[in-house]
Amino acid sequence: MTIKTDHVSLRIPLPPMQPIGANTARSEKLTAYLTRIALAMHVPAGRIVQHMMTGSAGQQYADAFGDRQRHDLANSHGVCADAWAEGLNKLTGRYDLDELTLLRWRPLFGKRSQLTTVGRRWCPRCLEEDLKARRVVYERLIWSIEPVKICPWHGCQLKTICHACGRIHRYELTVRQVPGFCSYCHAWLGNSTIRSEMRPNPNDAYDSFVARTFEELLDLSVEIDRLAGQFNYAKTLHNLLTKTGATQTSLSKMLELSVSTVSEWLTGSAVPSPRNTVNICYCFHISLTDFMTNRLTGCHSHALAELPPGASGTRKKGHHRRHLNWPDIKAYLDAINTHDAVEISVEAIARKFGVASTQIRFYFPEECRIASQICAKHRKMEQSKARAIHDTQLKAAVETEIWRLVRLGRPPIPKRIMQTMIEKRLATDKRGDRHIIAASCGQLLHQ
Ligand SMILES: [Zn+2]
Ligand SMILES: [Zn+2]
Incomplete structure (x- = not known):
């Protein structure tokens, strides 16, 4: 703070x-x-x-x-x-x-x-x-x-x-x-x-x-x-392996971990991280609730579900780059340019795919040019929408405040109301907000 x-x-x-x-x-x-x-x-x-x-x-x-x-x-x-x-x-x-x-x-x-x-x-x-x-x-x-x-x-x-x-x-x-x-x-x-x-x-x-x-x-x-x-991690995991016929090796491979880590979990000398617990449940097609309550009746599949890239949380050297999918990025840019997807900026797209925006701009200059225009338009629209909501809220609050002051027998001076609105975090000392407050005061007092 x-x-x-x-x-x-x-x-x-x-x-x-x-x-x-x-x-x-x-x-x-x-x-x-x-x-x-x-x-x-x-x-x-x-x-x-x-x-x-x-x-x-x-x-x-x-x-x-x-x-x-x-x-x-x-x-x-x-x-x-x-x-x-x-x-x-x-x-x-x-x-x-x-x-x-x-x-x-x-x-x-x-x-x-x-x-x-x-x-x-x-x-x-x-x-x-x-x-x-x-x-x-x-x-x-x-x-x-x-x-x-x-x-x-x-x-x-x-x-x-x-x-x-x-x-x-x-x-x-x-x-x-x-x-x-x-x-x-x-x-x-x-x-x-x-x-x-x-x-x-x-x-x-x-x-x-x-x-x-x-x-x-x-x-x-x-x-x-x-x-x-009643929950015992090692015991439940052991039951799960026996029931599905999976081995320590296949599980460790699926989770992108070493076999010794998995065997440590089975002996109870270590406990999986929350992320690995979720991944184990996903691999065995079992919910966290069933895992925790040792209700393993639902799982008898031998095929472990494969984790999607990045889900294991272990990031090997160069791992991230290998999974970069340029066709996916191109498809997403196209979707934005045909208005099938919305995004606020090319930088936001880059963040979504975990690349630098300069890289995207380098590979797809034309798509990015169009996309950034569309994004700017979208951003402007969102901003004006947010502004409209803000203005309505401010107007309603100002009206309530004016009547409160009138009831107390105090003059509803715009400056004082402005101060209250700033304190309530409904307004900033900008021309737009000042104008709304002054207009509302004038309007109500002339009624
Ligand atoms: Zn929701
Ligand atoms: Zn914001």
């Missing part, structure tokens, strides 16, 4: 707000819960984090609270998540906030390597649905699970890049984060018209398996304590 928020006063205890969707696949995540409280209290989310840092638990876990690169761990299953859940439980007077993390699955995923992504991700369609149904807008725990790349309900890719400003959300939590809005340009991140990817993706089967299996696992929250007690 770089911005100092000392000057903002914080009322403790925090309101014990009800978490949304706890113990289901649609559960809110702990960091998003914190931003919701911050929003309700009109303080920056960073102020609450700062309070936890300087509090008694903070001394012990200063790293967990202070380092923004580790804020994603708040939603995970390690000691950081313990610290965050305990800290927020104390501040709100609740006792159940660990339900908004992956802590319950610690027996399955271990304590050490974590399952969450460093950056913030979201499904634009889920957010839009919340807004349209007039529900509270909140961010789901499942979006933060690293192997989950698509929304289990909509099948669209989870987003990390804001459509309006094009910036990547590199951190799970920012000082002034508001659920559903970009931390940089404050644009609304929801979008119901987003189409699923047109490009046939080699990871499709894997991605939808992962999304589904985690959805099922999160839905199992309530029973998990009973089941976790």
Whole structure:
């Protein structure tokens, strides 16, 4: 956290707000819960984090609270998540906030390597649905699970890049984060018209398996304590090998690991990383839930499913380059140029394929020229759409504020209203916003 928020006063205890969707696949995540409280209290989310840092638990876990690169761990299953859940439980007077993390699955995923992504991700369609149904807008725990790349309900890719400003959300939590809005340009991140990817993706089967299996696992929250007690990794893995007739060698080959690593898992001297646990389940066509509950009746196939490139997480030297697929990139550019796919810039395309944009421009100069024009047009359209949403929200808020002031017997001076709107993060001191506020004041006062 770089911005100092000392000057903002914080009322403790925090309101014990009800978490949304706890113990289901649609559960809110702990960091998003914190931003919701911050929003309700009109303080920056960073102020609450700062309070936890300087509090008694903070001394012990200063790293967990202070380092923004580790804020994603708040939603995970390690000691950081313990610290965050305990800290927020104390501040709100609740006792159940660990339900908004992956802590319950610690027996399955271990304590050490974590399952969450460093950056913030979201499904634009889920957010839009919340807004349209007039529900509270909140961010789901499942979006933060690293192997989950698509929304289990909509099948669209989870987003990390804001459509309006094009910036990547590199951190799970920012000082002034508001659920559903970009931390940089404050644009609304929801979008119901987003189409699923047109490009046939080699990871499709894997991605939808992962999304589904985690959805099922999160839905199992309530029973998990009973089941976790009986779970024994080595034993389950051993049963799986016996049942399917697979060998240590074939499994290690499939997971791109050494045979000794697999045999260490079987003897119980090591536990697979969460990523490898997911991959084992995928290879054996079995869900994480069935794996954890030792229900192996469904799997009797000898053929292990092959992992798509990049899924094993081990990146050998030159490995990445070999899998670069120029025809795929060309097909995607063509899809953009025929309006079958949308993207905000050539740089975003390059990021998607893990290459430098200069390389793409070098190989396909003509396609890139057309694509960048189309992308610019799309970007402009998205920006004006975001602007329109922002303007309507601002107008409504200004109207409410004017009537509030009138009721209190205070003159609704545009300057004062501007100040309030800036404090509420609904406006910036720019000409467009000033104009809207002045116009609304004039209009209402002449009625
Ligand atoms: Zn969704
Ligand atoms: Zn943005």
